[in-house]
Amino acid sequence: xxxxxxxxxxxxxxxxxxxxxxxxxxxxxxxxxxxxxxxxxxxxxxxxxxxxxxxxxxxxxxxxxxxxxxxxxxxxxxxxxxxxxxxxxxxxxxxxxxxxxxxxxxxxxxxxxxxxxxxxxxxxxxxxxxxxxxxxxxxxxxxxxxxxxxxxxxxxxxxxxxxxxxxxxxxxxxxxxxxxxxxxxxxxxxxxxxxxxxxxxxxxxxxxxxxxxxxxxxxxxxxxxxxxxxxxxxxx
Amino acid sequence: xxxxxxxxxxxxxxxxxxxxxxxxxxxxxxxxxxxxxxxxxxxxxxxxxxxxxxxxxxxxxxxxxxxxxxxxxxxxxxxxxxxxxxxxxxxxxxxxxxxxxxxxxxxxxxxxxxxxxxxxxxxxxxxxxxxxxxxxxxxxxxxxxxxxxxxxxxxxxxxxxxxxxxxxxxxxxxxxxxxxxxxxxxxxxxxxxxxxxxxxxxxxxxxxxxxxxxxxxxxxxxxxxxxxxxxxxxxx
Amino acid sequence: xxxxxxxxxxxxxxxxxxxxxxxxxxxxxxxxxxxxxxxxxxxxxxxxxxxxxxxxxxxxxxxxxxxxxxxxxxxxxxxxxxxxxxxxxxxxxxxxxxxxxxxxxxxxxxxxxxxxxxxxxxxxxxxxxxxxxxxxxxxxxxxxxxxxxxxxxxxxxxxxxxxxxxxxxxxxxxxxxxxxxxxxxxxxxxxxxxxxxxxxxxxxxxxxxxxxxxxxxxxxxxxxxxxxxxxx
Amino acid sequence: xxxxxxxxxxxxxxxxxxxxxxxxxxxxxxxxxxxxxxxxxxxxxxxxxxxxxxxxxxxxxxxxxxxxxxxxxxxxxxxxxxxxxxxxxxxxxxxxxxxxxxxxxxxxxxxxxxxxxxxxxxxxxxxxxxxxxxxxxxxxxxxxxxxxxxxxxxxxxxxxxxxxxxxxxxxxxxxxxxxxxxxxxxxxxxxxxxxxxxxxxxxxxxxxxxxxxxxxxxxxxxxxxxxxxxxx
Numbered sequence: 001x002x003x004x005x006x007x008x009x010x011x012x013x014x015x016x017x018x019x020x021x022x023x024x025x026x027x028x029x030x031x032x033x034x035x036x037x038x039x040x041x042x043x044x045x046x047x048x049x050x051x052x053x054x055x056x057x058x059x060x061x062x063x064x065x066x067x068x069x070x071x072x073x074x075x076x077x078x079x080x081x082x083x084x085x086x087x088x089x090x091x092x093x094x095x096x097x098x099x100x101x102x103x104x105x106x107x108x109x110x111x112x113x114x115x116x117x118x119x120x121x122x123x124x125x126x127x128x129x130x131x132x133x134x135x136x137x138x139x140x141x142x143x144x145x146x147x148x149x150x151x152x153x154x155x156x157x158x159x160x161x162x163x164x165x166x167x168x169x170x171x172x173x174x175x176x177x178x179x180x181x182x183x184x185x186x187x188x189x190x191x192x193x194x195x196x197x198x199x200x201x202x203x204x205x206x207x208x209x210x211x212x213x214x215x216x217x218x219x220x221x222x223x224x225x226x227x228x229x230x231x232x233x234x235x236x
Numbered sequence: 237x238x239x240x241x242x243x244x245x246x247x248x249x250x251x252x253x254x255x256x257x258x259x260x261x262x263x264x265x266x267x268x269x270x271x272x273x274x275x276x277x278x279x280x281x282x283x284x285x286x287x288x289x290x291x292x293x294x295x296x297x298x299x300x301x302x303x304x305x306x307x308x309x310x311x312x313x314x315x316x317x318x319x320x321x322x323x324x325x326x327x328x329x330x331x332x333x334x335x336x337x338x339x340x341x342x343x344x345x346x347x348x349x350x351x352x353x354x355x356x357x358x359x360x361x362x363x364x365x366x367x368x369x370x371x372x373x374x375x376x377x378x379x380x381x382x383x384x385x386x387x388x389x390x391x392x393x394x395x396x397x398x399x400x401x402x403x404x405x406x407x408x409x410x411x412x413x414x415x416x417x418x419x420x421x422x423x424x425x426x427x428x429x430x431x432x433x434x435x436x437x438x439x440x441x442x443x444x445x446x447x448x449x450x451x452x453x454x455x456x457x458x459x460x461x462x463x464x465x466x467x468x469x470x471x472x
Numbered sequence: 473x474x475x476x477x478x479x480x481x482x483x484x485x486x487x488x489x490x491x492x493x494x495x496x497x498x499x500x501x502x503x504x505x506x507x508x509x510x511x512x513x514x515x516x517x518x519x520x521x522x523x524x525x526x527x528x529x530x531x532x533x534x535x536x537x538x539x540x541x542x543x544x545x546x547x548x549x550x551x552x553x554x555x556x557x558x559x560x561x562x563x564x565x566x567x568x569x570x571x572x573x574x575x576x577x578x579x580x581x582x583x584x585x586x587x588x589x590x591x592x593x594x595x596x597x598x599x600x601x602x603x604x605x606x607x608x609x610x611x612x613x614x615x616x617x618x619x620x621x622x623x624x625x626x627x628x629x630x631x632x633x634x635x636x637x638x639x640x641x642x643x644x645x646x647x648x649x650x651x652x653x654x655x656x657x658x659x660x661x662x663x664x665x666x667x668x669x670x671x672x673x674x675x676x677x678x679x680x681x682x683x684x685x686x687x688x689x690x691x692x693x694x695x696x697x698x699x700x701x702x703x704x
Numbered sequence: 705x706x707x708x709x710x711x712x713x714x715x716x717x718x719x720x721x722x723x724x725x726x727x728x729x730x731x732x733x734x735x736x737x738x739x740x741x742x743x744x745x746x747x748x749x750x751x752x753x754x755x756x757x758x759x760x761x762x763x764x765x766x767x768x769x770x771x772x773x774x775x776x777x778x779x780x781x782x783x784x785x786x787x788x789x790x791x792x793x794x795x796x797x798x799x800x801x802x803x804x805x806x807x808x809x810x811x812x813x814x815x816x817x818x819x820x821x822x823x824x825x826x827x828x829x830x831x832x833x834x835x836x837x838x839x840x841x842x843x844x845x846x847x848x849x850x851x852x853x854x855x856x857x858x859x860x861x862x863x864x865x866x867x868x869x870x871x872x873x874x875x876x877x878x879x880x881x882x883x884x885x886x887x888x889x890x891x892x893x894x895x896x897x898x899x900x901x902x903x904x905x906x907x908x909x910x911x912x913x914x915x916x917x918x919x920x921x922x923x924x925x926x927x928x929x930x931x932x933x934x935x936x
Contacts, residue, residue: 037473039680059473061634061680065804066730067874069678077932082733082925083873089731090931097473097634097667099678100873102880102908103730103756104584104812107805108652111585111823114680130828140789141801143781148831149805152824153585183828273705275912295705297866297912301572302498303642305910313700318501318693319641325499326699333705333866333899335910336641338648338676339498339524340580340816343573344884347591347817350912366596376557377569379549384599385573388592389817419596577818586809587840589821608819608849617840640905673872674906 019211020192021234026160028053029207029234030119030190033158034060041065041110041150043120044088046160050119061095063115065146067106070098087146107146111153118154120147122161122186124176127202127223129186131159132178144181151182163191163220170222172196172203193217195234202226207234255447256428257470262396264289265443265470266355266426269394270296277301277346277386279356280324282396286355297331299351301382303342306334323382343382347389354390356383358397358422360412363438363459365422367395368414380417387418399427399456406458408432408439429453431470438462443470476633476664477684480510483658487516487623490543494579494621494650495523495533499696502643503532506660506688507625512539520544522619524575524646526556531694540564546619548572552696571599574616576649581618583652583681588617624654627688628677631661632668635682636675644676651677660688708865708896709916712742715890719748719855722775726811726853726882727755727765731928734875735764738892738920739857744771754778754851756807756878758788763926772796778851780804784928803831806848808881814850815884815913823848856886859920860909863893864900867914868907876908883909892920 021029027049034040034054041063042048051073054060062071064086071086072093080091094100109115122133131151134144151157164170172189189196194217195207202224205217210233218225257265263285270276270290277299278284287309290296298307300322307322308329316327330336345351358369367387370380387393400406408425425432430453431443438460441453446469454461477483484507487493493511497503511519512535519542526545527534536542537555544566550556559565570578571593581589590613594600604615626647628637637659639647651657664687709715716739719725725743729735743751744767751774758777759766768774769787776798782788791797802810803825813821822845826832836847858879863869869891871879883889896919 061473063680064874066733067877069680070672074931074933076935080927080930080932081873082927083875085731085733085874085927085929087730088929089733090929091927092931094672097632097636097679099636099672099675100871100876101675101678102871102876103804103808103878104881105678107808108580108584109678109680111805111825112583112652113585114583114652140793141799142783143779143801144803144831145781146804148803148829149823149825152827153805180829297705299912300642302501303645305912306904310699310701312703316695316698316700317641318695319643321499321501321642321695321697323498324697325501326697327695328699330904333864333868333911335868335904335907336639336644337907337910338639338644339572339576339646340649341910343576344812344816345910345912347573347593348815348884349817350815350884376561377567378551379547379569380571380599381549382572384571384597385591385593388595389573416597577816581821584809586821586823587845588838589813589818591818606820613819638905644905673870673876 019209021209024049025236026190026192028236029195030158030160031055034058038116039063039114040117040119041115045121047119047121048088063109065106065110067101067103068094068098070095107149110149113153113155115154117156117158118150119158119160120150122159124171124173124178125159125186125189126173126176127198129184129198130176131181131186132176133181135179137179147181151185157186158188158190159186160190163193170220172221172223174223193220199226205231207232209234255445257445260285261472262426262428264472265431266394266396267291270294274352275299275350276353276355277351281357283355283357284324299345301342301346303337303339304330304334306331343385346385349389349391351390353392353394354386355394355396356386358395360407360409360414361395361422361425362409362412363434365420365434366412367417367422368412369417371415373415383417387421393422394424394426395422396426399429406456408457408459410459429456435462441467443468445470473634473679475635475679475682475685477686479686480506480660480688483507483660483684483686484510484514484623486656487511487514489516490518491622492520492522494624494654495521496626496645496647496650497532498524498642498645500527500532500694502627502645502647504625504627504660505691507658508532508535511541512536517541518543520546522546522621524548524572526550526553528552528696529555544568546570548575576646578616578619579646579649579653582620583649586618588615590614591616619653621654622656624650624657626651626657626659628659628661630663630665630670631659631685632665632670633685634667635659635679635685636670637661637677637682638670638674639676648677651681656683657681658683659685661685662688662691705866705911707867707911707914707917709918711918712738712892712920715739715892715916715918716742716746716855718888719743719746721748722750723854724752724754726856726886727753728858728877728879728882729764730756730874730877732759732764732926734859734877734879736857736859736892737923739890740764740767743773744768749773750775752776752778754853756780756804758782758785760784760928761787776800778802780807808878810848810851811878811881811885814852815881818850820847820849822846851885853886854888856882856889858883858889858891860891860893862895862897862902863891863917864897864902865917866899867891867911867917868902869893869914870902870906870908880909883913888915889913890916892918894920894923
């Protein structure tokens with residue numbers, strides 16, 4: 001229940017240029033969106049890191065869709081319990097006041113919108129809120145896991161991802177090119193360059209990564225980008 | 237789990253003529269249908285009495301649709317627990333190895349056909365298996381309770397009732413006149429006069445109450461009655 | 473995550489005329505006694521009450537009926553209540569009767585984000601009127617929709633301030649599914665415990681479904697049909 | 705009511721080529737290790753396996769894949785398995801991918817006599833291809849159908865010979881809903897207890913759903929992703 005401040009992960013720093021956010025900074029910025037009392041589902045990858053940056057005075061509880069509410073940090077070495085894992089199959093602990101349930105109850109929570117926020121990664125996001133994050137045609141398909149249920153259900157979905165792919169191509173598109181995970185569901189995107197809301201008219205630029213210019217963001221965004229007035233830098 | 241042999245009820249003897257079965261004998265005859273290892277749901281009235289006549293060597297477990305499996309006899313005086321009642325709202329006990337669950341789980345069992353037998357009363361049964369037992373137009377309607385779920389789901393439904401109503405009219409009909417509880421669902425009827433199976437061609441007479449003649453049963457049955465060969469008397 | 477409120481009055485705060493409530497319980501077993509008392513005291517009216525039964529004349533939802541606070545009942549069985557019968561026959565009270573299993577499943581569906589499902593219960597009866605019929609494996613089913621409530625009033629045995637709750641005996645009944653289906657779920661418990669006291673493996677309803685919780689006072693737990701056997 | 709069998713071999717007796725099995729577990733957590741070993745030993749083949757995941761190369765369902773016993777997998781996520789990938793790419797193995805929540809709910813529906821239900825998950829994706837779409841409250845949903853299995857192979861923590869079972873931690877996952885959905889549900893437990901030892905208020909799956917139960921041997925409980933933090 002208290003903030004999970006001690007999760008230690010082996011972090012791969014982003015290979016983007018210095019000015020852009022690294023994975024931890026993206027997570028840190030997303031953590032600012034958390035509100036006291038929220039139940040939150042964090043996907044694998046950058047979203048998992050959000051747990052390390054819960055703001056002071058904010059209590060949130062983490063839901064893991066394999067059947068766990070009140071997920072705590074990783075166990076101390078030697079205290080791993082094979083019967084207590086998260087949706088990423090990592091050994092975890094439970095916070096005081098947590099609970100265990102079966103998979104149908106877990107998705108009852110998710111589908112029934114009792115979980116206030118879902119944070120997940122994506123390969124592509126379209127400016128209407130469509131998201132693609134589970135399948136690349138021609139490559140081995142591993143499955144959607146719980147992602148389709150999560151994006152179809154949550155009221156509040158934040159995507160955490162890099163702004164462009166390894167080839168430098170925009171991941172914020174007019175239309176997704178990959179098979180969809182969900183339609184018109186993403187509400188906000190936090191990338192290594194910017195914070196953007198999804199609006200009926202496209203991506204609305206809210207904040208820039210420190211030192212990144214609006215022009216650079218514009219150049220890296222293929223979808224419709226709305227820029228109104230001065231765009232402040234993110235605060236950490 | 238063991239036979240519930242000690243349930244004591246204040247019994248109203250049938251006001252039919254002596255030769256016909258009383259309520260207890262109807263229950264006793266139905267109890268002969270029980271098979272070892274069955275889960276059984278007993279309705280209010282005569283069906284409840286079935287629990288008193290479980291044959292030697294047969295173990296059955298009683299399901300009460302308010303959320304109880306392994307229902308036992310009534311509690312000893314002074315040992316009533318307000319938090320342990322059956323679907324008739326009577327205080328009950330639990331057998332060793334019983335379990336408690338919520339209403340949705342209870343009807344998951346019923347709808348999913350995990351309960352092998354339902355015994356319930358009826359106002360009318362038609363010779364195609366239709367049953368009416370919840371509503372008399374013009375009279376106060378109390379509701380169907382769990383009856384519609386039970387009759388729509390169970391593979392094996394036995395109706396326990398008197399063969400005729402208080403006016404002497406048949407309750408085994410060509411077609412139900414009252415609003416239905418379920419269609420084509422009853423498999424067997426045990427009355428104070430006879431045991432009958434429902435077949436595609438109507439009620440098939442299997443057994444007579446001791447001393448009751450085929451002619452008397454025929455006269456009391458408005459629906460199609462199939463009489464083939466000698467009809468034996470019931471054995472108790 | 474602190475959902476603790478001080479009293480039943482605080483628990484039902486915000487219930488307004490015309491709202492839809494779910495009330496747990498089967499007969500008088502496992503009903504939210506304290507919340508009902510607070511509703512009676514509040515004078516709120518024109519309520520739609522979803523509850524398997526409607527109490528008796530002087531207990532349970534019967535108390536709200538006496539005060540004419542209920543506009544409509546959605547139930548599976550409503551016997552044992554003269555005032556209920558009177559209001560129903562005069563047309564003061566609207567009554568929607570639903571098969572018990574469908575009622576339970578429709579509440580669960582409401583809480584679980586399942587807007588509709590097929591069930592065999594009620595096919596061919598007046599319950600099926602106006603409802604879509606579809607055959608699966610040669611057997612007819614009708615389409616039933618999810619139920620939702622502005623407030624779900626739930627009675628549990630023990631609970632903690634995070635909203636985790638457990639039930640005792642057949643007082644469980646409709647309480648868990650209704651806890652799932654309330655926009656605001658208010659739980660009254662017999663005993664409030666500290667978070668961590670309830671074994672996480674055996675929590676019946678996790679706190680995520682609960683918005684308010686309090687320890688109820690002076691439970692009467694009236695028995696409707698006291699049936700016993702003599703000592704042998 | 706005695707559902708006790710002596711061994712995993714007796715537990716899976718009657719499983720035939722071409723049958724559909726459900727196997728509980730999430731990753732390698734809560735998988736029916738003993739039943740899987742017995743299946744591998746039995747040599748039964750052309751199986752359709754409904755399981756959230758497909759094990760790893762040398763554990764879990766991976767062992768059955770090595771023996772080419774599986775014709776089709778119905779899962780939500782099948783990573784971490786080279787042999788799986790090979791068979792899938794060569795077309796030896798059919799794979800049906802289902803959103804995890806829909807998979808869980810479809811199993812529950814199978815056990816609960818709900819032939820079909822609407823869910824928002826998968827709308828607008830290839831999961832929705834060929835499925836009915838309907839709007840509820842302005843939001844699109846797709847119709848999903850119940851899943852059934854000839855055998856459900858379930859791993860529980862403790863259980864009694866009546867088939868009452870409880871689970872521990874996140875080893876619960878898909879096991880309860882699959883226990884409900886099997887025509888024959890076989891449960892392996894870590895510890896067999898006497899009827900009455902499990903508190904009736906806290907039985908996760910009542911014996912009514914279970915046909916066979918036995919105490920499993922030598923659980924390995926392999927951990928897929930051992931993640932820890934140093935002591936402070």
